[in-house]
Amino acid sequence: MTGRPLHRGLAVIGVAALITVTGCGDQPSDLGRNVEKSSIRVGVPDTVDAAPLYLARQEGYFAEVGLSVEIVKITADRAQSVLEAKEPKDRVDIALGDYVPIFQELEGGADLRILAEGYAAGPGVLQIMTTRDSGIGSVVDLQNRKVAVDPSYPLGKLSLAQTLASKSVVSIVDGVVDLETGLPLTIVEMPFKQMAGALEDGTVDAAWMLEPYVSAAEQTIGARKLADAAEGSLSELPLSGYMVTESWAKRYRGTGAAFVSALQKAQELATRNPGKVRTVLPSYTKITKVTAALVGIGTYPISNNAARLQRVVDLMARYGMLTGDLIIHDYLGPAATATPSPTPTPSG
Numbered sequence: 001m002t003g004r005p006l007h008r009g010l011a012v013i014g015v016a017a018l019i020t021v022t023g024c025g026d027q028p029s030d031l032g033r034n035v036e037k038s039s040i041r042v043g044v045p046d047t048v049d050a051a052p053l054y055l056a057r058q059e060g061y062f063a064e065v066g067l068s069v070e071i072v073k074i075t076a077d078r079a080q081s082v083l084e085a086k087e088p089k090d091r092v093d094i095a096l097g098d099y100v101p102i103f104q105e106l107e108g109g110a111d112l113r114i115l116a117e118g119y120a121a122g123p124g125v126l127q128i129m130t131t132r133d134s135g136i137g138s139v140v141d142l143q144n145r146k147v148a149v150d151p152s153y154p155l156g157k158l159s160l161a162q163t164l165a166s167k168s169v170v171s172i173v174d175g176v177v178d179l180e181t182g183l184p185l186t187i188v189e190m191p192f193k194q195m196a197g198a199l200e201d202g203t204v205d206a207a208w209m210l211e212p213y214v215s216a217a218e219q220t221i222g223a224r225k226l227a228d229a230a231e232g233s234l235s236e237l238p239l240s241g242y243m244v245t246e247s248w249a250k251r252y253r254g255t256g257a258a259f260v261s262a263l264q265k266a267q268e269l270a271t272r273n274p275g276k277v278r279t280v281l282p283s284y285t286k287i288t289k290v291t292a293a294l295v296g297i298g299t300y301p302i303s304n305n306a307a308r309l310q311r312v313v314d315l316m317a318r319y320g321m322l323t324g325d326l327i328i329h330d331y332l333g334p335a336a337t338a339t340p341s342p343t344p345t346p347s348g
Contacts, residue, residue, distance in 0.1 A: 034254030035066045042242075042259075043074040043082045043092040046285050048211050049119035049240045050096055051277040052300050054284055056266035065258035071284075075152040077101045079243045080110055093252075094259065095243050099312050100154040100321065102243060107326045111246040114332045116260045117301040117309070118240040121230035124296025126159055127214045128227045130206040131199050139167050139227045143184045148198055148207035151189040155239065156208045158319055159229045166232050177319050193286075196221050212287045215294045236299065238309050249334060256334050267300035304333050 044050035053071065056062050062069045072092050074082050079097025082090065096118050106112060128147075130136045136145065142164070149156040157179055164170045169184060170177050188204050195207040196217040206226060209217060217223035230237055242263065249256055270277050274297040281292040301308070306329040317324030 033066075035258050036252045037093070037255045038066055039068045039070070040093040040255065040259065041070045041072050041091070043072045043079070043095040045074060045076040045096065047076065047119075047240075048125070048277065048281065048295065048297065049076075050284070051280055052263060052266035052270045053096070054280045055270060055276055056262045058280065059266065059269070061262035061265050062259075065262050067255070067258055067262065069259075073284075076240065077152045077154060080105050080112060083112070083243060083245050083248075093244065093248060093255075096240055097243055098153055098155055098240055099238060099309070100158060100316065102241065103313055103316060103322060103326060103328075106331055107322055112243050112331065113246050113249045113334075114241045114304070114309070114328070115244045115249065115256055115334065116242045116263055117238060117304055118242055119238075120299045120301060120308075121234065121237045121239055122296065122298035123228060123230070124211070124214070124225075125298045126208070126210050126229040126234070127225045128160065128163065128206055128229055129195070129199065129209050129214060129217055129223045130226045132222060132224050134205055136206060136226060139164055140169055142206055142226075143169060144186075145205040146186045146188050146203070148188045148190050148195045148204040150192045150195075150208075152191070153210070156210075157183075157187065158315065158321065159234060159237075160208045161319055162234055162315065163227055163229045163231075179319050179321070196223060199223055211297075212281060212285055212291060212295045214296065215291050216287050219288075219291045219294070230298075233315070237315075238301075238312055239298070241309075253334060260334075264302045268302045270297075270300045271302070306332050 042053060044053055057069055057071070072082070074095060076098040079095035079102055082092045083095050085091040094115060102112065102114070128139065136142065147160065149160060161170060161177055161179055161183060164183065165177060170182050190198060192209060192213040195204070195209060195213065198204045199207055199217065200221045208229060214225070244256065277297050278292045278295055281287060281295060282289050309328040309332065313322060313324065313326050313328060316322040
């Protein structure tokens with residue numbers, strides 16, 4: 001266990017805090033001088049979330065702060081395992097991961113820190129998809145149907161459940177929805193890349209997807225959007241963040257600050273110019289340039305905000321995925337500089 005307190009009574013302080021990454025106001029040359037480790041490995045999934053990382057390398061932002069970044073492909077739920085891998089060849093310095101498993105790991109005592117926020121949902125980014133001839137007219141019609149969800153992206157089941165709850169289609173007992181027994185449909189686990197085919201051949205009736213798979217399914221099989229799974233209480237929901245181990249954060253404070261500075265410069269570019277994202281997507285995903293041009297883009301935060309991330313904690317608590325005592329403020333941003341113990345005054 002980390003030993004850090006997780007008292008709900010601190011929520012007002014934790015949720016209200018807006019944390020700006022230390023060093024982001026420094027000039028690139030200043031950041032470069034403080035880099036303890038110039039070559040780093042960063043693990044990211046093949047999702048739209050990772051686009052600014054590729055842009056930062058492409059635009060030379062990492063080089064400006066003295067960093068050489070090797071990008072390693074991982075799945076969204078493997079951040080902790082690749083950060084803590086025993087073999088150097090399997091280990092990364094920084095990993096972009098889905099918040100749902102990360103927050104569960106933090107509550108379980110994992111020594112992890114959210115170095116920087118990565119990506120948040122926007123209109124069209126998360127969708128429940130079906131076919132044009134499925135006969136499903138709304139999420140209410142998903143009752144007793146088979147719905148595909150990618151098990152490597154746990155947010156899917158959570159978002160699906162909340163979308164159903166917004167239409168009063170789920171059972172709520174004592175303020176909590178049981179994701180295993182409270183959904184009036186059958187979850188079919190499969191990778192995103194198999195969902196379009198499963199919809200087309202009738203293996204499933206609907207599928208919870210995120211971009212770029214949403215646009216790819218529209219292009220390849222003519223799938224249609226049944227419901228936006230990032231509306232209402234899910235609007236602008238934080239999806240992923242860049243993680244490090246606590247020990248790495250303390251040992252490589254300068255490297256972490258340089259990385260975040262370059263990344264957030266690219267995230268500002270991506271948010272301001274989504275066309276840049278659509279252009280870089282085919283370079284690391286298997287979608288075509290035609291499909292990439294249609295992909296819905298969310299937002300890439302350029303600062304860390306504890307209140308924003310606490311929304312995810314509260315949502316997970318509602319569905320029994322967390323106790324609700326996790327205070328994200330305690331885990332967000334660069335590792336705090338240790339306060340030196342006072343020098344004892346000689347007696348006599």
